[in-house]
Amino acid sequence: MRQSPRKISLAEWDTRYAEMKKEGLPEPAYGGRLSRHVNNGDYRLKRLSFDNSPASLDLWNFLLTEDERLHESRKAGRKIVGTMKDLGTVPVMAYAFPNITAFYPDGAWWIPCVMEMSAGLLRVADSLGVDESFCPVRAMLGAFVTEAHFPIPDLLVCSVGATCDDFSAIAQRLEAMGHAIVWWEMPHRRTPLTGEPSVRMPGGLEAPVDQVAFVRGQLAKIRHVLEELAGAALDDDQLSAAIRVANEARDLLERLRRLVFTAKRCPLPATELLIAEMLTIHFCSDRDECLRVLGGLLAEVELRVAAGEGLLDADAARIFWVNPVADVRALTLFEECGGRLCGTDNMFLHALDRIPSTGDPLECLAMSALSDPMVGSATDRALRICSDAKTFGAEGIVVSRIPGASHCALEGTIIADVVRSRSDLPVVELEVPPVSDAFSSSLSTRMQALVESIKQRRRP
Amino acid sequence: MKRILYRSPFVPPEWIAAHGFRPSRILPRNLAGSGGPVPTLQGVCPFMRGVIREMCSHTDAAGIVLTTVCDQVRHAADLLRRRVETPVFLMTVPATWQDPAPQALYLSELKRLGRFLVEHGGTTPSDVRLAEFMLEYEKRRSEWRGILSKCGSKACSEHMAAFLASRDLPDASPSQERQAGIRIALLGGPLHLDAFDLFDMIEKYGGTVVLDATETGERTLPGPFHRTDDFHAPPLEDLARTYFETIPDAFRRPNNRLYEWMRNAISERGIQGIVLVRHLWCDTWHAELARCSDELAVPVLDFELGEGHTDLGRAVRIQAFLEVLR
Ligand code: SF4
Numbered sequence: 001m002r003q004s005p006r007k008i009s010l011a012e013w014d015t016r017y018a019e020m021k022k023e024g025l026p027e028p029a030y031g032g033r034l035s036r037h038v039n040n041g042d043y044r045l046k047r048l049s050f051d052n053s054p055a056s057l058d059l060w061n062f063l064l065t066e067d068e069r070l071h072e073s074r075k076a077g078r079k080i081v082g083t084m085k086d087l088g089t090v091p092v093m094a095y096a097f098p099n100i101t102a103f104y105p106d107g108a109w110w111i112p113c114v115m116e117m118s119a120g121l122l123r124v125a126d127s128l129g130v131d132e133s134f135c136p137v138r139a140m141l142g143a144f145v146t147e148a149h150f151p152i153p154d155l156l157v158c159s160v161g162a163t164c165d166d167f168s169a170i171a172q173r174l175e176a177m178g179h180a181i182v183w184w185e186m187p188h189r190r191t192p193l194t195g196e197p198s199v200r201m202p203g204g205l206e207a208p209v210d211q212v213a214f215v216r217g218q219l220a221k222i223r224h225v226l227e228e229l230a231g232a233a234l235d236d237d238q239l240s241a242a243i244r245v246a247n248e249a250r251d252l253l254e255r256l257r258r259l260v261f262t263a264k265r266c267p268l269p270a271t272e273l274l275i276a277e278m279l280t281i282h283f284c285s286d287r288d289e290c291l292r293v294l295g296g297l298l299a300e301v302e303l304r305v306a307a308g309e310g311l312l313d314a315d316a317a318r319i320f321w322v323n324p325v326a327d328v329r330a331l332t333l334f335e336e337c338g339g340r341l342c343g344t345d346n347m348f349l350h351a352l353d354r355i356p357s358t359g360d361p362l363e364c365l366a367m368s369a370l371s372d373p374m375v376g377s378a379t380d381r382a383l384r385i386c387s388d389a390k391t392f393g394a395e396g397i398v399v400s401r402i403p404g405a406s407h408c409a410l411e412g413t414i415i416a417d418v419v420r421s422r423s424d425l426p427v428v429e430l431e432v433p434p435v436s437d438a439f440s441s442s443l444s445t446r447m448q449a450l451v452e453s454i455k456q457r458r459r460p
Numbered sequence: 461m462k463r464i465l466y467r468s469p470f471v472p473p474e475w476i477a478a479h480g481f482r483p484s485r486i487l488p489r490n491l492a493g494s495g496g497p498v499p500t501l502q503g504v505c506p507f508m509r510g511v512i513r514e515m516c517s518h519t520d521a522a523g524i525v526l527t528t529v530c531d532q533v534r535h536a537a538d539l540l541r542r543r544v545e546t547p548v549f550l551m552t553v554p555a556t557w558q559d560p561a562p563q564a565l566y567l568s569e570l571k572r573l574g575r576f577l578v579e580h581g582g583t584t585p586s587d588v589r590l591a592e593f594m595l596e597y598e599k600r601r602s603e604w605r606g607i608l609s610k611c612g613s614k615a616c617s618e619h620m621a622a623f624l625a626s627r628d629l630p631d632a633s634p635s636q637e638r639q640a641g642i643r644i645a646l647l648g649g650p651l652h653l654d655a656f657d658l659f660d661m662i663e664k665y666g667g668t669v670v671l672d673a674t675e676t677g678e679r680t681l682p683g684p685f686h687r688t689d690d691f692h693a694p695p696l697e698d699l700a701r702t703y704f705e706t707i708p709d710a711f712r713r714p715n716n717r718l719y720e721w722m723r724n725a726i727s728e729r730g731i732q733g734i735v736l737v738r739h740l741w742c743d744t745w746h747a748e749l750a751r752c753s754d755e756l757a758v759p760v761l762d763f764e765l766g767e768g769h770t771d772l773g774r775a776v777r778i779q780a781f782l783e784v785l786r
């Protein structure tokens with residue numbers, strides 16, 4: 001059943017799937033032929049290429065069946081919590097309750113891409129006055145209106161403050177449409193003053209103790225709201241246990257990322273890695289299965305690395321990628337242009353870093369939340385990018401802008417500034433719209449230019 | 461006296477003045493042109509660019525105070541720190557307000573601002589000194605409200621802009637009577653100085669602005685202090701509470717107080733139409749547009765102050781809007 005690693009098309013997957021089935025492929029309940037998702041509207045799959053391992057098949061199927069899982073959770077009597085914007089904090093706490101399933105409505109960000117605009121969500125957002133000057137997360141409004149994707153949550157919680165204006169504005173619009181939201185404040189993370197008590201955060205930054213205490217207080221409020229919804233109290237032991245499970249997922253991912261970024265030959269395509277990163281944010285609505293899927297992917301990658309196998313050209317340019325792409329096809333294009341991932345900052349590194357696990361668990365969670373790269377300065381974020389790029393041996397950096405995102409223009413400028421002042425790595429900025437086909441030649445030109453300049457620099 | 465430059469209505473000038481500085485609220489005259497540390501890029505709010513460019517031209521300033529009320533300003537503060545030598549202070553203004561913790565955070569941010577001011581040459585004010593400045597600004601605000609009832613919104617907003625820029629009173633108080641006409645409210649983000657001609661444009665086509673609820677107008681005047689006559693309790697707490705609780709704004713979460721405030725104003729002042737003023741790429745106000753139309757029982761005109769509209773195009777929009785309201 002195992003084959004040497006290769007990127008294959010959707011049609012090739014169908015053939016391979018049939019063969020694997022004959023050979024007795026063990027499958028989870030959500031398993032099946034990948035192309036069936038096209039019948040549900042996920043047309044973009046036809047334009048992508050995929051890793052050919054059974055572990056990757058599970059990964060894709062797990063991702064693409066999340067809405068079904070959420071509807072099943074509702075039917076099974078579980079409470080559904082829509083956690084918004086914090087990416088990686090509240091779900092850790094929510095999954096500590098046996099009767100709560102948490103997910104990010106923000107994930108609708110990718111629906112216009114995956115369904116190639118066929119779902120009409122952006123049109124709905126337009127009709128609500130949220131046009132293309134906002135980032136693709138506006139699709140979330142459409143998903144709430146059409147109710148054709150995730151179930152409407154029993155509870156919505158949203159972090160605001162040092163978050164992007166797009167999301168804050170859109171969430172407010174959602175509340176005004178009748179979806180009550182419990183807001184919690186995330187302050188802008190600042191550098192401690194001289195002599196001010198501070199703590200070291202995941203990711204290596206320092207933050208003032210007072211800010212951690214403030215965020216802890218906000219999370220205590222959310223804990224209380226979740227307790228009311230679940231009809232049960234959550235004690236510190238249960239929360240600590242939930243943090244341990246979250247860290248299990250983060251540890252798996254950390255090992256996976258390190259191998260993917262540093263192996264001699266690239267053992268996993270960029271798209272599959274991006275999906276793996278996304279799973280850890282909220283376990284894709286099933287914590288146990290998420291651990292299994294990540295574990296399977298890691299095992300496959302470990303085998304490949306041990307066997308010296310890889311997918312892309314052995315001399316692919318090693319590139320650090322900043323920001324998620326609104327169209328996953330752009331990552332396929334990136335690899336076709338001769339690049340491979342060598343480090344990522346998809347705006348949620350705090351959801352990948354280990355959560356501190358000693359002491360008060362709520363404080364640990366607060367530290368994790370406050371280490372969000374998007375709530376501090378872009379300079380802090382850029383410094384981490386420089387340090388990670390060095391650790392993983394990146395040879396260049398792509399800063400991928402998100403159309404309409406309020407933070408991107410200035411943040412991109414700052415990141416490029418810092419990288420250029422701290423290293424001699426070439427930096428390319430590009431913008432990826434939700435369906436980028438019309439721009440693929442200009443995107444390719446920019447990516448190829450970066451790849452070529454990296455290869456030139458390698459020459460003695 | 462050295463100046464401290466600021467922009468947001470959530471930065472109390474009383475607090476800066478009490479530290480021995482001249483607080484100077486920066487409003488750019490116009491937004492055209494390039495230059496300044498913030499590049500002209502797609503996605504960047506031109507008003508914010510203009511403010512930062514203007515701030516950087518005041519090289520004699522002792523400091524710049526920006527706030528976190530908007531993502532773009534937050535990042536601009538970061539860029540500014542990298543590009544200019546003037547010390548920059550970024551003050552957290554919480555978006556939420558429904559539990560006591562955000563207000564306590566706002567108070568602690570004012571204290572941190574105080575330390576910044578002292579570090580850069582100011583002196584820690586006594587309670588009495590702070591109270592004096594609070595009373596002075598309180599008096600100004602009640603004068604502005606007086607001007608408003610007699611002379612209209614433009615006079616008041618101009619008077620405010622002049623005083624808040626320098627702490628000097630303009631030579632003459634406005635005396636012109638408010639013109640009759642279709643009663644219009646301006647609502648939205650800040651006006652730069654050249655955009656004040658919007659008031660005249662509205663008058664020209666038969667309207668009169670009876671409420672300036674833009675960020676540079678009456679909406680952002682904090683309500684009266686709780687203890688202006690009796691400052692035995694720490695006045696800083698009163699200052700923090702008043703600024704934090706009484707300025708309705710679109711960025712607050714939830715922002716229903718803005719709508720309550722507008723609904724009251726609409727009924728009290730007999731407002732017949734709203735011109736929603738927003739800058740290009742300003743998500744905060746842009747997202748409120750449809751809701752204003754849904755929830756405020758008067759017609760709303762979307763009025764974007766961006767490169768996308770010519771002066772003529774703007775005038776035509778105002779004219780058409782007023783015709784419809786007639
Ligand atoms: S992509 Fe950027 S602007 Fe859009 S929701 Fe995410 S952080 Fe906000």
Ligand code: SF4
Binds near residue numbers: 507508533649
């Ligand atoms: S107008 Fe809007 S985008 Fe511009 S600075 Fe103000 S709040 Fe920010």
